[in-house]
Amino acid sequence: MSLLELKNIETYYGKIQALKNISLTVNRGEIVTLIGSNGAGKSTTLKSVSGQVKLGAGSILFNGKDITKLPAHDTTLLGIAHVPEGRRIFPRMTVKENLMVGAFGVKNKKQVQEQLERVFSYFPKLKERLDQKGGTMSGGEQQMLAIGRALMMKPDLLMLDEPSMGLAPIIVEQIFEIIKELNNEGMTILLVEQNAYQALQIAHRGYVIQTGEIILQGPGEELLHNNQIREAYLA
Structure with missing residues (x-):
């Protein structure tokens, strides 16, 4: 069953069209990846889903509900967590304060504590540095904090934008x-x-996006061994 469905969406920045007739689905329990070169429209696709960018055409369904016109704070409350490119943590706030921002829509204090412990189980370093300012942490630690903040709301859909960017290979593996x-x-x-x-x-599964259009899609393993993909993105 589709958790997320994009139907022929188009997005513009002023008069420049960033996305052209994009359609994709994410089924519940899947990892779906969107790959492509810089400026292809990958980040814009995520921003369109989370309500940061308004659509020029098309529709977005989440859990069967039309969220096309919802602003970002409402999509978050529905269960969509967006970890943006560049992490975007609050550098002057502590690790704990950053995490608690992620739980802004959670009213149950017991659930907040349970989510904190869950985040610490994935990222033990965050528990050790609760009082440290986010901006003084390494890039890898900030990425962990950004993901941890998103997990605090116990989302149905986690969207990650370039989580490996600028990180050492060992951190990328982690x-x-x-x-x-x-x-x-x-x-x-x-x-x-x-x-x-x-x-x-x-x-x-994966989708390949080029100049705002989906040009290829298929199972991850199949795309991994696709000659066109290997030459363009894996060489």
């Missing part, structure tokens, strides 16, 4: 292991990633 672990526990994930090899290795 991040992708955690993504797999989250999925194994039932989390549905829509992943935007320039590291096509890493993304396709863990994805159930």
Whole structure:
């Protein structure tokens, strides 16, 4: 069953068309990856889903509900967590304060504490640094904090935009292991990633986007061994 469905969406920045007739689905329990070069429209697709960018045409369904015109704060409350490119943590706030921002829509204090413990189980370093300012942490630690903040709301859909960007290879491996672990526990994930090899290795399905259009789609394993993909993104 589709948790997320994009139907022929088009998005513009002023008069410039960023997305052209994009259609894709994310089924519950899947990791779906969106790969492509810089400026292809990957981040815009996620921003369209989370309500940060208004659509010029098309529709978006989440859990069977039309969310096409919903603003970002409402899509978050519905269960869509968006970890943006560049992490976007609050640098002057502590680790704990950053995490609690992620739980802004959770009224049950017991659930907040349970989610905190869950985040700490994935990222033990965060528990050790609760009082540390987010901006003083390493890039890898900030990425862990950004993902942890998103998990605080116990989302139905976790959208990750370039989680490996700027990180050392050993940290990238850790991040992708955690993504797999989250999925194994039932989390549905829509992943935007320039590291096509890493993304396709863990994805159930993938879409290739080029200049705002989907040009190829299929199972992750199939795309991983596609000659066109290998030449363009895996060389």
